Amino acid sequence: MGVMSRQDVLRADENRLNGVVRAFEEIALASMEESMELHLVLQAIGRRLIELLQISRCTVYLRRGDGRFACHAGWSAAGDMGHLVSRLVSGGDRLTKEAVATRKPILAKDAVNHPLTDHEAMIHFGVRDILAVPMVLAGEVIGVIYVDNEDRDHTYGTAELATAQAFASLAAIAVRQVELRDELDQHNAVIQHKNQQLRKIATISRMLSDATLKGADTDDLLTLVEGFLHRPVVLYSADLNVLAWKAPSSLKLAHPPALPQRARDLQVVRQLRSAEDTSPALLPSLPAIGSPHRRLLAPIVVERRRVGYLEAVEFGRPFVDLEREILDRAAVAIALQLQTESRRAESEAQARSDFLADILNGERDSDSLRRAATARGISPDGTYRLLRVRYGHGDEQRHTGRARRQGLLDLLSERLDLDGLVDTSIPGGDILLLEERPGIDLAERLEPLRPDLEAIGVLHLVLSLPQVGLVSMSAAATELRDMERALLELGARPQLLRMDRAGVLQMLLQDTGIGRAQEFAVTLLAPLLRTDQNDVLIETIRVFLAVNCHIRAASRTLGVHENTVRYRVGKAGEAMGVDLNDFTDAFKVRLALQVHDLLPPP
Incomplete structure (x- = not known):
């Protein structure tokens, strides 16, 4: 073969350059198609480089995050060989390291014995000579293309090395274009997904808000x-x-x-x-x-x-x-x-509380009262009792104000099985409207609650007589107020006072006044209290008077012999200078005991 003229060399270089440009044009156009996936672009790069260099095999690797290179495509004269090389990773061998360091193609002839190659890999794939071509973009190696001729020897001249390097650099632009497009698609997909989620969240929020506004429970x-x-x-x-x-x-x-x-x-x-x-x-x-x-x-x-x-x-x-x-x-x-x-609930409770205050103050006529009661879910013809609650005072009280009242309402609602309690505040306490229920004695059910009530600051409870309808509530509230005032003036011990058992006492307090009633009780009972060290006598006469002065009934209640009851009653009467079998004397002692029970311990 003769020596090529300068014109022939230039023409050959031009043809190679045109071939590189046409190959890049194909790759660039493919990379711009939205449906073209990265591995297909890499396949095209491998196929076109094989054609440009007239060799038989090519693999394309891209840089991973750890700096090594993963194989993404492989092409040979027989077609796609990606399934054979898709799991390969390079970067640890000296051939790749030198290509990356110099950013130039590195040729390893006799690859099986060459000092830069992985000899086992070369033997496994039957490599004769191997050319490692870095894909350089903006000074950075983003991938490496490996080419070899597996069936015969091939001479890699300076022109071919330049062709490989030029094509690899242009191919790097196409690869980056596809990667940027994929990144943009992923970003758009994330935005679209987030928008879908936001729309779904907005729809759900609207459904929840609409349900709440429509009264959903x-x-x-x-x-x-x-x-x-x-x-x-x-x-x-x-x-x-x-x-x-x-x-x-x-x-x-x-x-x-x-x-x-x-x-x-x-x-x-x-x-x-x-x-x-x-x-x-x-x-x-x-x-x-x-x-x-x-x-x-x-x-x-x-x-x-x-x-x-x-x-x-x-x-x-x-x-x-x-x-x-x-x-x-x-x-x-x-x-x-x-x-x-x-x-x-607070609004309804406040309206019911205001209504109760109007009732107790006698500020509504009968017709207005019935209409207002019905509107608030309160039967105007029901049977009710008023419960007047007096709280203790002082720095030791931990429960005050609204929290104390709520504690009272919660306790009574739960323990008395009462729903929709109506209450209103008064100076130093509260008044509650309690509905009477057949077969349920409110007073008997209140008594066991006294320790719990005292724990939240309750001092006295005064329970009215049953009232039919709401019209008479004002008078009943006045009676409770007067009785509570008497308890406070007497310095009475904490207690539940039932108006159905305090009628006679009420009359006594009204007739004689609190001071004289107290003096009367102390004077009459003092001799008995001095004699009765263990409260045996006073307990006996309580029972004796409660059963209307019947010896046998008192004996059964106390669990002692009838003669024992006679003896104790006689001894108590002797100490006080009265005859408990006499109606007048028995009545006096009953009154004295009622006043005494209100007084604090000596």
């Missing part, structure tokens, strides 16, 4: 939340006691999947309950204590107070971020519903 809202999440949801009180729950029917749960009692003492749960952050928190599964599922727990906050928690339980598929947002919105909706219910 807690049960209705829980049904909505369970429908959104398709998971069990549990509503807890602030103390983590279950208030309500819902679950998909497909789970066939007979009981709420509530947080076990033992879990409530765990540090993670205590931290959640004390944390200032009110966003939903993820509780891990705790199978050792009976909680095998993860839980999302969202605090329910009303006026900066945690009044409860809303929980979703992870049955089946794992939680996703959207569920956290949904649960948070649902907790806000339930907080709004609870706040609305609370304010409505």
Whole structure:
């Protein structure tokens, strides 16, 4: 072969350059197609480089985050060979390192024995000579192309090396174009996904708000939340006691999947309950204590107070971020519903309280009273009792004001099984309107509550006679006020005073005055109290008078012999200078005992 003229060399260089440009044009156009995936562009790069260099095999590697290179495509004269090389990684061998360091093609002839190559890999793939061509973009090596001729020797001249380097640099631009397009597509997909989530959250928030505004109760809202999440949801009180729950029917749960009692003492749960952050928190599964599922727990906050928690339980598929947002919105909706219910109840209670105050002050005529009572759910013809509550005072009282009254109402509602109590405030206390129920003695049920009532600051309770209808309540309230005043002036011990047992005492106090009544009782009973060290005599005459002075009945009540009763009654009468078998004397002693029972211990 003769020596090529300069013109021939220039023409050959031009042809190679044109070939590189045409190959790049094809690759560039392919990279701009939205449907063209990265591995297809890399395949095209490998195929076109094989054609340009007239060799038989090519693999294309791209840089990973750790600095090494992963094979993404392979092409040979027989076609796509990506399935054979897709798991290969390079970068640890000296050949690749030198190509990356110099940013120039590196040729390793006799690759099986060459000092720069991985000899085992060369033997495995039957490599004769191998050319490593770096893909350089803006001074950075983003990938490496390896080419070789597996079936025959091939001479890599200076022109071919330049062609390989030029094409690899242009191909790097196309690869970056595809990567940027993919990144943009991923970014757009993330934005689109977030927008979808935001639209879904907005729809769910609107549904929850609409339901709340239309008067949905807690049960209705829980049904909505369970429908959104398709998971069990549990509503807890602030103390983590279950208030309500819902679950998909497909789970066939007979009981709420509530947080076990033992879990409530765990540090993670205590931290959640004390944390200032009110966003939903993820509780891990705790199978050792009976909680095998993860839980999302969202605090329910009303006026900066945690009044409860809303929980979703992870049955089946794992939680996703959207569920956290949904649960948070649902907790806000339930907080709004609870706040609305609370304010409505407070408003209704205030209206009933004002109505009771009007009744007690006699400020309504009969017709107006009936209309107002009916409007507030109070029967104008029912049978009622008034309970006047007097609170103690002093620095030792821990319960005061609104909290004290609410404690009283909660206690009476629970223990007396009374709903919708009507109350109004008075100086130093409250007055309650209690509805009489057939077969239930309110006074007998109030007496055992005295220790609990005293614990919240109650000093005296005065219970009126039953009143039919509401018209007579003003007079009954006046009687209670006068009797309470007498108790306070006497310095009476804390007690429940029943007006149905205090009629005679009431007359005595009205006729003689508090001071003279007290003097009368002390004078009559003092000799007996000095004699009766163990209160045996005074207890006996209490029973004796209560059974209308019948010896046998008193004997049965006290559990002693009739002669013992006669002896004690006689001795008590002798001490006081009265005959307890005489009606007048017995009446005097009965009055004295009623006054005495009001007085504080000596």
